[in-house]
Amino acid sequence: MSQLFPEAVIRPVELAEADGVVCIRTASASDVKSLSVYFTDLSPTSRNKRFMGARADLAVVAAQCLAKTDRPDHFTLFAEFRQAGRRTIIGETHYAYDAAARHGEFAISVADAFQRMGFGLQMLNAMETRAIDLGHEMIAGETARTNAEMRGLARKAGFSDTGLGDWQSVHLAKRLSRQP
Numbered sequence: 001m002s003q004l005f006p007e008a009v010i011r012p013v014e015l016a017e018a019d020g021v022v023c024i025r026t027a028s029a030s031d032v033k034s035l036s037v038y039f040t041d042l043s044p045t046s047r048n049k050r051f052m053g054a055r056a057d058l059a060v061v062a063a064q065c066l067a068k069t070d071r072p073d074h075f076t077l078f079a080e081f082r083q084a085g086r087r088t089i090i091g092e093t094h095y096a097y098d099a100a101a102r103h104g105e106f107a108i109s110v111a112d113a114f115q116r117m118g119f120g121l122q123m124l125n126a127m128e129t130r131a132i133d134l135g136h137e138m139i140a141g142e143t144a145r146t147n148a149e150m151r152g153l154a155r156k157a158g159f160s161d162t163g164l165g166d167w168q169s170v171h172l173a174k175r176l177s178r179q180p
């Protein structure tokens with residue numbers, strides 16, 4: 001992608017007001033501790049939305065997210081803020097392909113201080129591009145009916161309600177196709 005950011009999956013974004021750069025990259029098995037710290041630092045509200053409920057075992061969750069990084073159809077992308085030689089995870093999206101259902105399932109979060117800056121949409125786009133490259137045709141996710149930000153993000157990214165949710169949750173899906 002660039003000589004400075006060889007592991008970036010899309011062009012890094014400069015945050016002039018914070019004098020840093022946000023880079024979207026693929027997570028590896030060695031990132032478990034950083035991901036656990038990231039989940040711990042999310043506000044309780046964002047964390048509850050991310051996991052659709054309370055989770056106390058965040059180190060275990062982080063390890064589970066990164067357990068199958070050797071399989072191309074299970075991957076995690078990070079948005080990482082880089083400033084003065086320091087790297088901090090400020091967003092993550094996890095993707096896992098369900099061969100029986102023939103679609104990829106995803107979940108996503110962005111650190112509270114970095115929300116509504118476009119990083120959720122950028123990670124979603126990068127994830128879709130990776131899924132298309134893998135030959136996957138459908139991507140789906142589930143969120144609480146009350147989660148306005150996720151529903152707004154999904155709508156903007158072209159997802160529709162499949163009607164498969166229940167009174168508490170909404171199931172969203174999108175057919176994947178390469179943009180011309």
Ligand SMILES: CC(C)(COP(=O)(O)OP(=O)(O)OC[C@H]1O[C@@H](n2cnc3c(N)ncnc32)[C@H](O)[C@@H]1OP(=O)(O)O)[C@@H](O)C(=O)NCCC(=O)NCCS
Nearest residue numbers: 049107108109110115116117118119120121149150152153
């Ligand atoms: C959902 C979430 C990932 C969105 O990430 P984000 O980086 O803030 O989103 P973006 O800045 O890329 O926003 C893209 C679009 O999403 C929609 N959106 C984002 N936040 C919104 C909000 N609070 N209310 C309504 N729509 C919202 C808007 O359409 C927005 O486009 P716009 O800014 O041009 O209006 C983030 O709010 C988050 O981490 N929430 C907590 C965890 C969670 O709910 N995860 C989903 C369950 S898997």
